[in-house]
Amino acid sequence: MTQIFGASSTTEDVLSGVSLKGKRVLVTGVSAGLGVETTRALAAHGAQVVGAARNLAKAEQATAQVRADAARGGGGFELAALDLADLDSVRTCADQLNATGLPFDLIIANAGVMATPFGHTKDGFETQFGTNHLGHFVLVNRIAGLMRTGARLVNVSSAGHRFADVDLEDPNFAHTPYDSFAAYGRSKTANILFAVAFDARHRARGVRATAVHPGGIMTELARHMQAGAIEAMVKGINEQAAAEGKPPFQFKTIPQGAATSVWAGVVGAADAVGGHYCEDCHVSPVVPDDQPISLVSEGVRAYAVDPAHAEALWAKSEDMVGEKFS
Numbered sequence: 001m002t003q004i005f006g007a008s009s010t011t012e013d014v015l016s017g018v019s020l021k022g023k024r025v026l027v028t029g030v031s032a033g034l035g036v037e038t039t040r041a042l043a044a045h046g047a048q049v050v051g052a053a054r055n056l057a058k059a060e061q062a063t064a065q066v067r068a069d070a071a072r073g074g075g076g077f078e079l080a081a082l083d084l085a086d087l088d089s090v091r092t093c094a095d096q097l098n099a100t101g102l103p104f105d106l107i108i109a110n111a112g113v114m115a116t117p118f119g120h121t122k123d124g125f126e127t128q129f130g131t132n133h134l135g136h137f138v139l140v141n142r143i144a145g146l147m148r149t150g151a152r153l154v155n156v157s158s159a160g161h162r163f164a165d166v167d168l169e170d171p172n173f174a175h176t177p178y179d180s181f182a183a184y185g186r187s188k189t190a191n192i193l194f195a196v197a198f199d200a201r202h203r204a205r206g207v208r209a210t211a212v213h214p215g216g217i218m219t220e221l222a223r224h225m226q227a228g229a230i231e232a233m234v235k236g237i238n239e240q241a242a243a244e245g246k247p248p249f250q251f252k253t254i255p256q257g258a259a260t261s262v263w264a265g266v267v268g269a270a271d272a273v274g275g276h277y278c279e280d281c282h283v284s285p286v287v288p289d290d291q292p293i294s295l296v297s298e299g300v301r302a303y304a305v306d307p308a309h310a311e312a313l314w315a316k317s318e319d320m321v322g323e324k325f326s
Helices: 033-044 056-062 064-073 087-100 127-142 159-163 180-205 220-224 229-243 254-267 307-321
Strands: 024-028 048-053 076-081 104-109 147-156 208-213 277-279
Touching (some): 033 064, 048 056, 056 064, 064 076, 087 127, 104 127, 180 208, 208 254, 254 277
Parallel strands (some): 024 048
């Protein structure tokens, strides 16, 4: 009987009794938070994990437990340099991975930034869209040939996709007043749409893609937010919950937050998760764009999983990075 997991499930709950020996995984953003725990759990269960990070010195320190658990569990761990805000770095990383010829069974596009001040990547893209979406778009597509039959792509998105749909006419806020959370929302919607389009392209060869919302977790991701902003947000959420007779919001632990990425990448049925958005270790319902939804209720906006919209973003992304991907 298939075990049912939920919001409180941890990475160890999800992987209980699962051996990943012989599996090879790439996880981006392994210098803190969810990336470290995701990597640790996979390596502890026998996977050979490549962890990509911009700051290798920081990642080296952050992954000491990963190496220890990998040694005990029969897995392996190595670091790779990757700055998603610099496409030269992205392409170099992809070239190095391709040069090994070693295949992947799972890619977890975990790295990201949130609510940054207005700025641009090295290539001139708005920081959040460029880092969270375009960097991963180029990396994953350049190494897609390494994904063997049965492999999966997991894009770490967020309930924050509800803040904003992508703007294909003005992705860099050249004409739109900048709002840090609108920019974050655009990038997280893009993560979902990228998974939808990638899944459509590769499912015929047995490669699937999905997007996940980890839940609310206290990590370094919130470092750009003003002091007190998170507390004010939680206060508003809890006031609404109380008015609706619902229990107060509770942050997840990091092992609980990383669980959905691991579940979608390893445990959930491929046909169930492929082309969809998951949260709390299950596939989320689609919520029509005109239907009210709170930041902490379940569901994915219809615009974020629309196949035609996903194709339009794919074409726009190719145009922006100057590369075509089949």
